[in-house]
Amino acid sequence: MFDTLSEKKFLLKQLVKRDLTSKYKDSVLGILWSFLNPLLIMLVFTAIFSMLFGRQIENYPVYFLSGRVIYDFYNAATKGAMRSIKSNANLLKKIYVPKYMFSVSAICYEFINFLISFVILFGVMLITGASFHLTTIFAIIPIIFLVFLIFGIGLILAVCNTYFSDIGHLYNVFTLILMYASALFYPIEIVPASVQVIFTLNPVYSAITCFRETVVYGVMPNVGTLAYLATFSIAALGIGILLFSIYEKKLALEI
């Protein structure tokens, strides 16, 4: 069972398709919501906060969206992976399927949404007259590490959530803190220097910084920030895989 890669690929394809169809079932606008949602949220934030921070931040909509797409991807994908084992409990008790496939498919599904939100970002950049830079290509580097980070954290959460069902509530609070510590909608300069240390320790903020540098400001990402992100995400991935492989076979008994 599931010895070849093509069997796993087909399963992954089917799982992602199932997620996509079940999300947009019964909705008139369907997949258009994946475009509308970030766009509307951006408009709200721009309307509220560009008055407050507009002077410090050049092109507020792009500043906000470039952070928001990264944070949204992290937030949604880790939460999707966290729930992936529990929400498929009925299935996992009846058929043998490698359990990590559900976590992987949840993350892949959010990755598709992430790619869709790029269209919004580039569209807004075009409309607001922001300049495009060649360095945008290098945005792939922080994104790869962000994906590593998401896989690592997602697998850890998937195991924890199976044993303790209230991890989800705790993680919701955690991601809220993470959002405020990511300087999504305000400039980092308004934060006292002593508190800024917290921001630099936040790997999601590191990813956002590197992403903004390459896409919005047209410079190469700061090597130190990138190195921190790389170390953190590879460590998280390693721990995640290790933890999941230790507990994978016990999970069927817990759900």
Add this chain to the structure above:
Amino acid sequence: MSVKGKIASFITGEDKENVPVIDDNIAIKVEHLTMEFKVTKDKIDTLKEYVIRTLKKNKKEKQKIRVLDDITFNVYKGDRMGILGFNGAGKSTLLKILAGIYEPTYGNITINGKVAPLLELGAGFDKNYTGKNNIYLNGAFLSMEEEFINEKYDEILEFSELGEYINYPVKNYSSGMRAKLGFSIATLVNPDILIIDEILSVGDIKFRKKSSDKIRSMMKDGVTVLLVSHSIGQIRDICDKCIWIENGHLVMEGEVNEVCDAYVKSAKSDKK
């Protein structure tokens, strides 16, 4: 398994270690299989409760229930093995372990060949999907490949007798229709070992005949069968060997009529 081996097997999805060489004629080798479930009267499943209970030193001792105890048997290739036992004897747990859903607490299982588990038909159905989409989804759960399903699609449709209904969502199906579709998908592969749990009684009388004909034709091709059923007649009919499990222990193993007779006798004496 070493940590490194675990990571490697996690990535590739296969266990390269612990593959003992077994007799080529053996399809399934079960050695000292023991399965324990941990149960508590009130299960701690939130972190909050876990912390509070730990602080108050009020954690209930976990009780272990032995569902299967030191079971050893061999199934040779081409054998048709029936599994008998009263409710709660551990039959379904045994099949779930053989299907890879549970990991045994102790003991070893070696399986030689491709297994098709017919444990619960249509367990992976998405009720909002049409029958057609569910064929692909369920096929994926049963580790089939896309081209394979494309090739066999007409065969499934024909066998399931669903006709036009294949394009309707499964939530509108009757339970018989659902079972027919599930059966048609699950028996599609050409397995070496067929594990069947009480499913030969699905559908109407016509489909029941068709499904048992299908199993029989697979048996003719030399497939090994493991069958759990409460119908003694069915076991006598299909199987040539039998094991009898009671309270997790292997009570008897041998020729099918011999075991069935002893089982029926014990059931009758229990009633008195």
